[in-house]
Amino acid sequence: MAKGVDFESLVTCHYQSLYQFAFSLTRDEADACDLTQQTFCIWAAKGHQLRDESKVKTWLFTTLHREFLGARRKQVRFPHVELEHAAAELPVVPPTSLNQLDTAQVLAVLARLDEIYRAPVALFYLQDYSYLEIAEILEVPIGTVKSRLARGLERLHQLLTGGTATGSPSQQPDL
Amino acid sequence: MNRDDAKNILLLYRPGTADAADPQIAQALALVKRDAELARWFGEHCARQEVLRAKFRQIPAPAGLKEQIISEQAAQERAIIWRRNVVFSAVAATVVALLILATLWLRPQGGGNPLAIYRNRMVGAALRGYVMDLATDNPAQIRAYLRQSRAPADYALPAPLEKVAVTGCAIQSWQGVKVSMICFRTGKPLPRGEQSDLWLFVIDRALVKNAPPVGPPQLAKVNQLITAVWSQGDKLYLLGTEGDEQTIRHLL
Numbered sequence: 127m128a129k130g131v132d133f134e135s136l137v138t139c140h141y142q143s144l145y146q147f148a149f150s151l152t153r154d155e156a157d158a159c160d161l162t163q164q165t166f167c168i169w170a171a172k173g174h175q176l177r178d179e180s181k182v183k184t185w186l187f188t189t190l191h192r193e194f195l196g197a198r199r200k201q202v203r204f205p206h207v208e209l210e211h212a213a214a215e216l217p218v219v220p221p222t223s224l225n226q227l228d229t230a231q232v233l234a235v236l237a238r239l240d241e242i243y244r245a246p247v248a249l250f251y252l253q254d255y256s257y258l259e260i261a262e263i264l265e266v267p268i269g270t271v272k273s274r275l276a277r278g279l280e281r282l283h284q285l286l287t288g289g290t291a292t293g294s295p296s297q298q299p300d301l
Numbered sequence: 302m303n304r305d306d307a308k309n310i311l312l313l314y315r316p317g318t319a320d321a322a323d324p325q326i327a328q329a330l331a332l333v334k335r336d337a338e339l340a341r342w343f344g345e346h347c348a349r350q351e352v353l354r355a356k357f358r359q360i361p362a363p364a365g366l367k368e369q370i371i372s373e374q375a376a377q378e379r380a381i382i383w384r385r386n387v388v389f390s391a392v393a394a395t396v397v398a399l400l401i402l403a404t405l406w407l408r409p410q411g412g413g414n415p416l417a418i419y420r421n422r423m424v425g426a427a428l429r430g431y432v433m434d435l436a437t438d439n440p441a442q443i444r445a446y447l448r449q450s451r452a453p454a455d456y457a458l459p460a461p462l463e464k465v466a467v468t469g470c471a472i473q474s475w476q477g478v479k480v481s482m483i484c485f486r487t488g489k490p491l492p493r494g495e496q497s498d499l500w501l502f503v504i505d506r507a508l509v510k511n512a513p514p515v516g517p518p519q520l521a522k523v524n525q526l527i528t529a530v531w532s533q534g535d536k537l538y539l540l541g542t543e544g545d546e547q548t549i550r551h552l553l
Contacts, residue, residue: 133371133374134371137367137370137371138367141362141366141367141370142362142367145360145362145363145366146357146358146360146362149360150357150360155363159363159366159369162362162366162370163366163369163370163373166370166374167373167374167377170374170377170378225352227356228356229356229357229359229360232353232356232357233357233360248357250313250315251350251353251354251356251357251358252354252357252358254315254317254318254319256318256319256320257313257320257323272313275313276309276312276313279312279313280312282353283349
């Protein structure tokens with residue numbers, strides 16, 4: 127049981143990364159604060175049910191994502207997007223131009239991604255989670271995570287460079 | 302795996318993470334070492350990934366968010382504790398009230414006085430109705446029945462009581478032991494359905510803690526009955542009938 131986890135220490139360890147994830151999803155400070163706070167409230171009420179303390183961080187991110195989806199479902203019903211292989215044309219994004227962007231611009235571009243790509247891409251960059259851990263957090267199969275990441279990253283890079291991708295010929299990754 | 306395959310796979314690669322352990326990525330990384338153009342692309346890709354990771358990680362949490370979360374939780378815990386205390390207090394008060402009521406309800410008259418409790422219980426048995434185990438006007442049959450039933454049978458009656466007609470007997474219980482109940486009829490008119498108007502209860506004296514010492518009977522009015530209690534030998538006797546002290550003194 128995760129009874130031994132001190133609430134204040136837990137908040138200290140994870141509130142920033144949770145907020146960053148929440149803000150990546152909502153791009154609204156108040157909403158991100160609410161999501162982060164709500165996640166810790168749920169932890170306070172149900173966290174003792176978690177048997178494996180090593181899963182605390184994953185549990186928090188999963189809970190935050192669930193809360194985000196729950197809130198969004200009240201506004202709009204997401205269309206289910208089937209798994210697709212990522213387009214293989216890889217954008218060429220010079221690192222120097224990326225450096226000129228600030229975080230708000232990067233997040234604005236992230237917000238233009240389809241909803242299903244946003245969370246995996248945010249987790250991909252925010253945390254050093256493995257694909258399996260991202261799959262656990264988002265509660266989808268690992269193959270789906272890889273597909274969504276590939277498509278989401280490709281689209282993100284396209285948007286950041288302000289044009290269509292050019293480069294290598296089309297290839298479908300074996301996911 | 303060709304160069305484009307490798308690029309597709311390496312798109313998901315983040316430098317400095319465990320991604321390199323993925324078999325597909327490991328294979329693509331091996332190709333990077335052998336392909337100069339792929340290596341150049343890979344270098345730029347890693348730089349881009351680092352920049353993007355840094356941008357995401359620059360998202361600043363609002364000042365005071367941590368304190369707000371902690372204080373909010375503390376406030377909720379205080380509210381929960383307060384509600385729990387209210388509920389606990391209400392439950393405790395209810396339990397105490399029930400215990401008091403139960404104590405009052407179950408407490409026999411006479412409080413901690415075993416003799417008084419015994420007396421009240423036997424008077425109650427006589428007044429509230431009983432079924433005679435043996436209906437007879439033969440005292441010997443009554444003794445025989447009681448002896449056979451392992452209830453006190455070797456009792457000694459006061460001389461005046463010997464002259465009163467018996468109507469039968471019953472066996473009562475007191476703290477798990479048998480009490481002999483001998484029923485008499487004084488000759489006065491009886492209420493309809495009644496067969497007796499005088500009762501003698503006999504029990505082993507040792508079983509009633511504060512049984513009186515051998516001596517003159519103690520009279521007491523209990524409910525509608527006037528009672529007399531006395532000890533003789535190893536027996537405790539309780540005689541009860543309607544009437545006053547004079548009534549019962551004539552029988553002792």
